[in-house]
Amino acid sequence: MSFAASRAHAETLDHNDPLAEFRSRFHLPPGRARSTAIYFCGNSLGLQPKGVRDLIDEELEDWARYAVLGHLEARRPWLPYHEQLTTDTALLVGARAAEVVNMNTLTVNLHLMMVSFYRPTSDRHCILIEQGAFPSDRYAVVSHLGHHGYSAQQALIEAAPRSGEDCVRHEDLEALLAREGRRIALVMLPGVQYRTGQSFDIARITRAAHAQGARVGFDLAHAAGNVELRMHDWGADFACWCTYKYLNAGPGAVAGCFVHQRHAEASELPRFAGWWGHDKAKRFLMQPDFEVLTGAEGWQISNPPILSMAPLVISLAMFREAGMERVIEKSRLLTGWLEFLVDKRLSREIEIVTPNEPTERGCQLSLRLRSGVRSAKRVFAALEQRDVVCDWREPDIIRVAPVPLYNTFTEVWEFVDALAASLSQ
């Protein structure tokens, strides 16, 4: 695709956008000087789909009308409520139905997965993550090391980018695994790194980790609903993601979890149990011994929180309707357009930290000002004044994510105008 740096070109791209209609199905936050803000922060919190309120109202009405009977008699019965999400979730991450479940929240699910998949021995007890991992993931990992009697100094390995680079090279990860693999019990990496926007090659990392006898799991917080995922074929042992970013399911919404079929159907894996992971045919027999459900559902602990799960029903249906292929196609064009304009107009002032290869990123670009942190913070504040919503990530990154389901090519044009004006302010 070749771009021309003009507003008219942006308008043509919008005119030809097969997903353009989806924008009207979201609540767009108002700006101060504009009718709607330029919201490029869907990588942090996705916008509210308009259908959400009706479904939450429906659940509130059913609770009022049916009370406890709603478990079976609500329009969408609460007992099997999470099951209506299974097909769409599997489609989204490229999994079999039995491999996915929506439950809890992201860090909680990472903990549950590590209970099952981090099984250290005296020879093999290290966990490999990336340097600068999202703090919650690092805290969770280090707490599991500690739980088994290891310190981070003893057992945490952090893959670093080369000096002067921001992204970790896959060949360096492979070399590290070849070197240290015998000591590594678990590799836990992001699908898309939150600060750099780098997308990792899940199949390649999984192969390298498994070749060393390590287990491997992925945090897909910034990948689900953003990049292509074929989790079953790629073969990772587990993956977890939140649904409030690209999946638009609302603040603190219920998270997703993938357990590969080869484990999901094996009941002997140790886990933390609760009644929702018990064989559902026998759950209400109230027997004392735990009989695990097969599939990822067997990791559930509690009955599902209906009010925070309802938005996911709406948002996943939207992804099914749009189709991940079309979402990715638009994403590449939209982010390519942003990259083109930043490079063309502002490359002297701004460095793009995110890889420029479309298969190595999702929709987010991470920007760094060449003039340093102090002026970057000033520019970020000036962007806010101009009705741009994006975010700042320490120590020096402005993250910008035009989201294919609700952002436009014209907004990207206006964003780059606002950025240029903020730089010269």
Ligand SMILES: Cc1ncc(COP(=O)(O)O)c(C=O)c1O
């Ligand atoms: C990569 C990553 N991991 C973990 C988390 C923590 O998520 P939660 O608070 O839902 O556990 C986030 C939140 O933004 C994240 O971006």
